[in-house]
Amino acid sequence: MLFRRARSGLVLIAVFWLWMLFGAADFVAALFGSPIHAALAVCLLGALTLVSLLFLPICVAYLVLHKPQAGSQTASQARSTAAPQSRPAQEDGLAPVIRMIPGRAAARGAELTGRAAAKWRDLAS
Known part of the structure; x- marks a missing residue:
């Protein structure tokens, strides 16, 4: 880039x-x-x-x-071969910065989001 x-x-x-x-x-x-x-x-x-x-x-x-290597793969090919195949299909449309979040951090974020949603549901009821 x-x-x-x-x-x-x-x-x-x-x-x-x-x-x-x-x-x-x-x-x-x-x-x-x-x-x-x-x-x-x-x-x-x-x-x-x-x-x-x-x-x-x-x-x-x-x-x-930052000269690209002559025989190297393109960035999209390298990303597709290095990325695990277990990622959901909806992440393909995300911005590159969001796709770079490690799985552990993404899981922790989802856990925090779930707890916050539960807290708001308790407060609303």
């Missing part, structure tokens, strides 16, 4: 710099009717330029550090 985010970040940086190279001058020139708008655009473009220069090495580092 981090590799894909870093790759997307590099694509965004490349698109921004291509736009800066070919279209930003026309954009700023079109704003010279109002000096406030032109100054604001120049300041924002300068800030975005600095942010993109800071973001570039971070994206490259993530690409290098």
Whole structure:
């Protein structure tokens, strides 16, 4: 996931710099009717330029550090082979964070939920 985010970040940086190279001058020139708008655009473009220069090495580092293995399985295949087959079918639609809860913690949560429901039923009656 981090590799894909870093790759997307590099694509965004490349698109921004291509736009800066070919279209930003026309954009700023079109704003010279109002000096406030032109100054604001120049300041924002300068800030975005600095942010993109800071973001570039971070994206490259993530690409290098989180490079996927060439012969490895995909994440969904690895998850399906590593996951026990005794899980209920309703967990397939859950968010990944919820699916990562160990069975022991999930059972304890269900037990606490059952006790809380029983307590509320007693209080309601």
